[in-house]
Amino acid sequence: MLEIKNLAVSYGAINALHGISLSVKAGSIVTLIGSNGAGKSTTLRAISGLVKPQSGEILYAGQNLAGLPAHQIVRLGLSQVPEGRMVFANLTVHENLMMGAYLQHDKAVIRRELELVFHTFPRLKEREQQIAGTLSGGEQQMLAIGRALMSRPKFLMLDEPSLGIAPLLVKTIFEKIVEINRTHGITILLVEQNANLALEISQFGYVLETGKIILSDHSAALRQNPQVKSAYLGG
Amino acid sequence: MTEVFQQLINGLALGAIYGLIALGYTMVYGVLRFINFAHGDVFMLGAFAGYYFAPLVNRFLPAQSYFGGALVLVLAMVVCALIGMLIEFLAYRPLRNRPKLTVLITAIGVSLFIEYTCQHAAVFGAAPRKFPDLIPATTWHIGGLVIASSQVIVLVTTLILLIALRFIVQKTKVGTAMRAVSFNEQAAVLMGVNINRIISFTFGLGSALAAAGGILYAMNYSSIEPLMGVQTGLKAFVAAVVGGIGNLPGAALGGLILGIVETFAGGIPGLSNYRDGIAFAILILILLFRPSGLLGKPQVEKV
Numbered sequence: 420m421l422e423i424k425n426l427a428v429s430y431g432a433i434n435a436l437h438g439i440s441l442s443v444k445a446g447s448i449v450t451l452i453g454s455n456g457a458g459k460s461t462t463l464r465a466i467s468g469l470v471k472p473q474s475g476e477i478l479y480a481g482q483n484l485a486g487l488p489a490h491q492i493v494r495l496g497l498s499q500v501p502e503g504r505m506v507f508a509n510l511t512v513h514e515n516l517m518m519g520a521y522l523q524h525d526k527a528v529i530r531r532e533l534e535l536v537f538h539t540f541p542r543l544k545e546r547e548q549q550i551a552g553t554l555s556g557g558e559q560q561m562l563a564i565g566r567a568l569m570s571r572p573k574f575l576m577l578d579e580p581s582l583g584i585a586p587l588l589v590k591t592i593f594e595k596i597v598e599i600n601r602t603h604g605i606t607i608l609l610v611e612q613n614a615n616l617a618l619e620i621s622q623f624g625y626v627l628e629t630g631k632i633i634l635s636d637h638s639a640a641l642r643q644n645p646q647v648k649s650a651y652l653g654g
Numbered sequence: 655m656t657e658v659f660q661q662l663i664n665g666l667a668l669g670a671i672y673g674l675i676a677l678g679y680t681m682v683y684g685v686l687r688f689i690n691f692a693h694g695d696v697f698m699l700g701a702f703a704g705y706y707f708a709p710l711v712n713r714f715l716p717a718q719s720y721f722g723g724a725l726v727l728v729l730a731m732v733v734c735a736l737i738g739m740l741i742e743f744l745a746y747r748p749l750r751n752r753p754k755l756t757v758l759i760t761a762i763g764v765s766l767f768i769e770y771t772c773q774h775a776a777v778f779g780a781a782p783r784k785f786p787d788l789i790p791a792t793t794w795h796i797g798g799l800v801i802a803s804s805q806v807i808v809l810v811t812t813l814i815l816l817i818a819l820r821f822i823v824q825k826t827k828v829g830t831a832m833r834a835v836s837f838n839e840q841a842a843v844l845m846g847v848n849i850n851r852i853i854s855f856t857f858g859l860g861s862a863l864a865a866a867g868g869i870l871y872a873m874n875y876s877s878i879e880p881l882m883g884v885q886t887g888l889k890a891f892v893a894a895v896v897g898g899i900g901n902l903p904g905a906a907l908g909g910l911i912l913g914i915v916e917t918f919a920g921g922i923p924g925l926s927n928y929r930d931g932i933a934f935a936i937l938i939l940i941l942l943f944r945p946s947g948l949l950g951k952p953q954v955e956k957v
């Protein structure tokens with residue numbers, strides 16, 4: 420569904436990605452793990468069109484996304500839950516979700532999607548009229564995911580959904596990610612530092628280190644890999 | 655006591671105009687984080703648009719009628735909305751990813767360009783012109799108060815525009831997008847928002863309000879000239895800062911306060927020449943106690 424070939428991205432003089440290649444099969448959950456500054460967010464930003472690749476291709480359903488404006492990429496069915504959630508803190512929960520459906524004009528479709536999001540995250544329904552900035556961190560993460568779902572994506576990218584959230588809630592959120600993948604049939608690219616959980620729910624994984632992919636394998640195999648074990652799974 | 659009420663009415667009418675202009679400064683600041691110094695000139699262009707539209711409108715609507723006046727107002731607002739969008743497109747958009755200082759200086763350049771082009775004899779010329787009477791010139795005497803129809807029109811028009819603006823910003827899709835962009839542009843892009851369109855719309859909206867301010871100002875002070883936007887624009891900018899830059903109700907409130915303070919200061923015998931000085935001193939005092947403005951939230955620098 421998504422295929423990245425030799426993607427290189429730099430911020431001025433800093434090379435963040437040195438020609439990485441990866442692919443995500445339709446219907447799967449693929450994870451991209453790596454430590455701070457490895458280039459995980461940069462990869463997602465490049466797919467979403469927030470940074471322009473220096474070279475390489477990002478093929479989505481056969482079309483090269485590199486160079487398309489970000490708002491057109493959303494239209495193609497790719498959606499991202501950015502690092503740090505980035506909910507619109509000045510807007511209500513409802514307004515945030517409506518922003519997610521920004522490109523959707525059919526009111527009936529929006530209503531149906533809203534029901535689905537509320538079904539997945541009942542907490543959001545209870546808080547519908549609350550200002551998003553006053554939600555707890557976990558609730559904000561649910562809102563960020565719900566907002567991304569409102570655009571009815573076929574391909575969903577999540578950037579460190581576990582960041583700064585209580586372990587118990589992290590588990591719930593990961594269950595929801597699996598649920599979204601299974602019941603909505605949405606393909607998922609999951610960026611995580613919490614390699615344990617990420618490898619548990621994904622089918623395939625890539626390990627990124629200072630802008631290069633150093634390992635790629637089935638998640639089950641990566642979990643047994645000594646290198647991954649010592650560097651990312653805490654021994 | 656009558657005197658105080660009289661000044662209050664005069665001050666409210668003036669302050670409403672400042673408020674209308676201040677809204678444009680604050681809206682543009684909200685989405686782009688810079689001060690569009692050419693905004694005061696759009697206010698001036700609004701007044702001139704009214705000057706030129708009035709005779710055209712009077713060909714099929716009677717002169718000095720409320721309908722005719724309303725039509726002139728709407729036409730001037732539309733023209734200035736287009737001008738504002740054009741300024742953004744030509745002058746600011748190419749600098750979108752440049753340092754804010756570059757854009758700020760460009761804005762000053764745009765402002766000077768408009769002012770001096772308009773002073774050229776082939777455009778408007780530098781001499782002041784008498785603004786035509788758009789509405790029936792009536793004055794009402796209530797108690798000891800003297801209220802001009804133009805003052806009532808200022809307040810009524812401003813009220814209508816503020817309600818319309820509030821509706822657009824709070825209830826419509828484009829308004830929600832404006833607020834989203836102003837909070838986090840990147841996140842808005844990820845929702846599929848075309849930032850350029852929202853910025854364009856913001857400039858259009860702000861410029862239309864400035865045009866309305868220009869017409870209302872011209873109706874009350876009856877003379878217009880190409881540099882009329884300099885001082886009024888500066889005051890409206892200060893009003894926006896006093897209200898809390900980026901905050902819409904703040905801009906309206908700041909405008910009203912400035913108008914009232916200025917009018918009262920002007921009414922103090924012997925001090926009327928220091929009117930602006932007194933007004934600004936009070937505003938500086940307000941900012942000393944509330945550095946982010948009356949309704950502004952303290953800025954937390956994000957790391």
Ligand SMILES: Nc1ncnc2c1ncn2[C@@H]1O[C@H](COP(=O)(O)OP(=O)(O)OP(=O)(O)O)[C@@H](O)[C@H]1O
Nearest residue numbers: 430433435453454455456457458459460461462502
């Ligand atoms: N806007 C930017 N300007 C300059 N350098 C940047 C910018 N954004 C990221 N970088 C650099 O690019 C590299 C990759 O950053 P990136 O955000 O992709 O890492 P990451 O893997 O997501 O890290 P983390 O887990 O901490 O979020 C880092 O060295 C970072 O300093």
Ligand SMILES: [Mg+2]
Nearest residue numbers: 459460461502
């Ligand atoms: Mg990151």
